[in-house]
Amino acid sequence: MPSIDVCFSPELLPxxxxxxxxxxxxxxxxxxxxxxxxxxxxxxxxxxxxTLPECxxxxxxxxxxxxxxxxxxxxxxxxxxxxxxxxxxxxxxxAGRALAISTTNGTTALxxxxxxxxxxxxxxxxxxxxxxxxxxxxxxxxxxxxxWKGQFCLEDTVFAGAxxxxxxxxxxxxxxxxxxxxxxxxxxxxxDLPAYLLQSAHVRRLNSLEASQDFEFCMQIDTYAxxxxxxxxxxxxxxxxx
Amino acid sequence: MPSIDVCFSPELLPxxxxxxxxxxxxxxxxxxxxxxxxxxxxxxxxxxxxTLPECxxxxxxxxxxxxxxxxxxxxxxxxxxxxxxxxxxxxxxxAGRALAISTTNGTTALxxxxxxxxxxxxxxxxxxxxxxxxxxxxxxxxxxxxxWKGQFCLEDTVFAGAxxxxxxxxxxxxxxxxxxxxxxxxxxxxxDLPAYLLQSAHVRRLNSLEASQDFEFCMQIDTYAxxxxxxxxxxxxxxxxx
Numbered sequence: 345m346p347s348i349d350v351c352f353s354p355e356l357l358p359x360x361x362x363x364x365x366x367x368x369x370x371x372x373x374x375x376x377x378x379x380x381x382x383x384x385x386x387x388x389x390x391x392x393x394x395t396l397p398e399c400x401x402x403x404x405x406x407x408x409x410x411x412x413x414x415x416x417x418x419x420x421x422x423x424x425x426x427x428x429x430x431x432x433x434x435x436x437x438x439a440g441r442a443l444a445i446s447t448t449n450g451t452t453a454l455x456x457x458x459x460x461x462x463x464x465x466x467x468x469x470x471x472x473x474x475x476x477x478x479x480x481x482x483x484x485x486x487x488x489x490x491x492w493k494g495q496f497c498l499e500d501t502v503f504a505g506a507x508x509x510x511x512x513x514x515x516x517x518x519x520x521x522x523x524x525x526x527x528x529x530x531x532x533x534x535x536d537l538p539a540y541l542l543q544s545a546h547v548r549r550l551n552s553l554e555a556s557q558d559f560e561f562c563m564q565i566d567t568y569a570x571x572x573x574x575x576x577x578x579x580x581x582x583x584x585x586x
Numbered sequence: 587m588p589s590i591d592v593c594f595s596p597e598l599l600p601x602x603x604x605x606x607x608x609x610x611x612x613x614x615x616x617x618x619x620x621x622x623x624x625x626x627x628x629x630x631x632x633x634x635x636x637t638l639p640e641c642x643x644x645x646x647x648x649x650x651x652x653x654x655x656x657x658x659x660x661x662x663x664x665x666x667x668x669x670x671x672x673x674x675x676x677x678x679x680x681a682g683r684a685l686a687i688s689t690t691n692g693t694t695a696l697x698x699x700x701x702x703x704x705x706x707x708x709x710x711x712x713x714x715x716x717x718x719x720x721x722x723x724x725x726x727x728x729x730x731x732x733x734w735k736g737q738f739c740l741e742d743t744v745f746a747g748a749x750x751x752x753x754x755x756x757x758x759x760x761x762x763x764x765x766x767x768x769x770x771x772x773x774x775x776x777x778d779l780p781a782y783l784l785q786s787a788h789v790r791r792l793n794s795l796e797a798s799q800d801f802e803f804c805m806q807i808d809t810y811a812x813x814x815x816x817x818x819x820x821x822x823x824x825x826x827x828x
Contacts, residue, residue, distance in 0.1 A: 352738060356597055359736045494601045496594060498763040519787045521740040528774055529767055545761045 346484045347516040350504040350526050353491040354449070357456040366483050367460035368474055368507065370467070371490035372499040373550050374426055375450035376573075377467040377562040378411070381428035383582045384469075384568040386439030390580040393444055394451040396422075402444035409438055412446040419446075427558050428469075442579075449490035454575070457488050463575035464583070468503060468537070468565045473572040475510040477583065485515070487526075498529070498544045502537070505530025506565075538563045588726045589758040592746040592768050595733040596691070599698040608725050609702035610716055610749065612709070613732035614741040615792050616668055617692035618815075619709040619804040620653070623670035625824045626711075626810040628681030632822040635686055636693040638664075644686035651680055654688040661688075669800050670711075684821075691732035696817070699730050705817035706825070710745060710779070710807045715814040717752040719825065727757070729768075740771070740786045744779070747772025748807075780805045 351357055370376055379390050387409075393399050396412050396419055403410040403423070411424040418425035426445060431438060457463055461483060466474040478485055487507060489500035505526035508517045517523045533540035538560060541547045551559045561567075572583040593599055612618055621632050629651075635641050638654050638661055645652040645665070653666040660667035668687060673680060699705055703725060708716040720727055729749060731742035747768035750759045759765045775782035780802060783789045793801045803809075814825040 352594060353598060355601065356595060356736065356738075359597065492763075494598065496598075496764040496767065498767060501763075501767065518785065521734075521743075521786050521788055522738040524785055525738065525740060525743065525767070525771055528771060532770055532774075543760065543766055544763050546763055 345514070345516045346482055347519050348485045348487065348508050348511060348523050349520040350487045350489065350501070350508075350522040352489050352496045352501060352522060353494050354453045354456050354488065355494045357488065360486055362457055362460040362486060364461050364483060366478055366481055366485045367457040367463045368466040368478075368485060368487045369450065369453045369457060369463060369490065370487060370500045370503050371447065371450040371453065372467055372503055372562055373547065374428065374558060374562055375445070375447035375490065376465045377469055378426055378428045378430070378445065379465050379573050379580060380467045380470045380568050380571050382431045382443055382445075383573050383580070384571040385431040386436050387431065387443045388440055389442050390573065391442070391444045391578065392447050392451045392454055392580065394446070394448055396446055399444045399446040406442065408444040409441045410444050428561050429557065449492060453488045453490040460486070465573035465580060466503065466507065468506070468563060470566070470568045470571045471503075471506060471510065472566050472569040475507060477572055478511060479514065492546055497546060499541050499547060501526050502530050502533045502541065506534070587756070587758045588724055589761050590727045590729065590750050590753060590765050591762040592729045592731065592743070592750075592764040594731050594738045594743060594764060595736050596695045596698050596730065597736045599730065602728055604699055604702040604728060606725060607702050608720055608723055608727045609699040609705045610708040610720075610727060610729045611692065611695045611699060611705060611732065612729060612742045612745050613689065613692040613695065614709055614745055614804055615789065616670065616800060616804055617687065617689035617732065618707045619711055620668055620670045620672070620687065621707050621815050621822060622709045622712045622810050622813050624673045624685055625815050625822070626813040627673040628678050629673065629685045630682055631684050632815065633684070633686045633820065634689050634693045634696055634822065636688070636690055638688055641686045641688040648684065650686040651683045652686050670803050671799065691734060695730045695732040702728070707815035707822060708745065708749065710748070710805060712808070712810045712813045713745075713748060713752065714808050714811040717749060719814055720753060721756065734788055739788060741783050741789060743768050744772050744775045744783065748776070
């Protein structure tokens with residue numbers, strides 16, 4: 345029976361052998377939620393990058409739409425901020441465009457997962473898409489929490505637990521203490537996910553920087569139940585046939 | 587208000603600044619439990635070492651009692667195995683002796699915590715001693731889980747949660763997502779700690795290698811409520827005046 349393991353920080357990835365596995369990259373607040381939303385709203389593909397200069401270069405050289413923030417507000421010289429609401433404008437003005445988005449924690453997690461057989465992006469917004477893909481693959485899974493500057497964070501962990509709960513029949517979720525812990529935290533959180541996560545000082549800080557509508561949006565389950573960002577060559581694209 | 591943070595793996599210690607803090611080294615199964623028992627039963631001081639040759643050298647050069655295991659049985663050429671029951675023999679034949687004990691995960695955690703103002707060893711067996719010391723210090727605390735080969739493990743995390751529960755009045759336990767998670771896991775575990783931890787495949791494996799009495803013994807709270815191993819120079823000694 346294939347297994348589900350959880351890695352609480354990209355700093356711990358060197359301990360894991362990702363070959364042959366599915367890696368699920370999770371950065372609930374907000375990179376993976378925003379990328380799911382962007383692809384769900386018609387963006388053609390996404391380049392996640394770590395720095396503002398890389399983001400700007402993709403805008404200039406490849407004509408990408410650029411999304412970047414500093415201290416919770418859109419960075420000067422970029423088209424959009426990192427909010428999922430950047431892609432929810434009436435009339436979908438960005439549909440068909442490629443997107444370069446700056447995300448430090450998410451990009452680190454993605455780059456360090458390159459050995460995996462498949463890399464997908466997971467969020468509450470596309471929980472069913474991720475679970476469905478994993479069931480179809482029947483491979484071992486590592487959920488890679490992007491964390492916050494390398495540290496454990498609650499929202500990514502609770503997502504890992506939600507995914508384990510969906511997959512516990514058919515996958516081994518008890519060989520990894522990290523998966524058990526994530527599942528137990530999800531079981532505490534699920535009755536009121538936003539209230540549970542607002543216990544986190546880090547979440548409250550993000551919530552005060554941004555319009556709190558971002559946080560509420562990222563807590564929604566399966567708004568994009570058929571949107572699966574998958575890594576192909578150098579970009580995230582929408583998986584076909586889900 | 588001083589804070590309590592939890593580090594789930596020695597691999598994450600480079601992210602933490604330990605200067606001025608109390609580091610609590612935790613390796614419930616079994617190094618910290620065995621060291622607490624040894625000092626509680628009259629051992630004069632303990633040298634934790636990573637390898638069997640280091641352990642043997644301390645026996646030969648300094649006349650230490652030596653404790654070492656390989657694959658769950660006492661290693662050839664050493665006085666004792668790593669079980670706390672090695673020190674619970676009638677008549678306390680080892681009282682007054684110095685001990686060298688081989689523990690890979692625990693030694694890594696200890697060595698990487700050297701910058702802390704104080705380093706102590708924590709286990710369920712001496713929970714009150716650790717909590718009392720922390721209250722007396724009024725410094726920030728980092729609970730360093732030894733983990734298992736660098737990976738998250740449930741028993742060390744649940745201990746961190748038990749400690750946070752003891753200290754939640756008077757210490758900030760909500761600035762760290764890791765501390766919140768540990769506390770929530772402890773709240774699930776506390777009604778039946780052994781049953782909770784036996785969900786872990788890693789715990790069950792240890793439990794089948796060893797006499798299960800080791801596991802049951804390490805689950806006891808405050809058997810050594812006044813025994814606090816503190817790091818001084820190159821060894822763990824019994825803190826005086828608790």
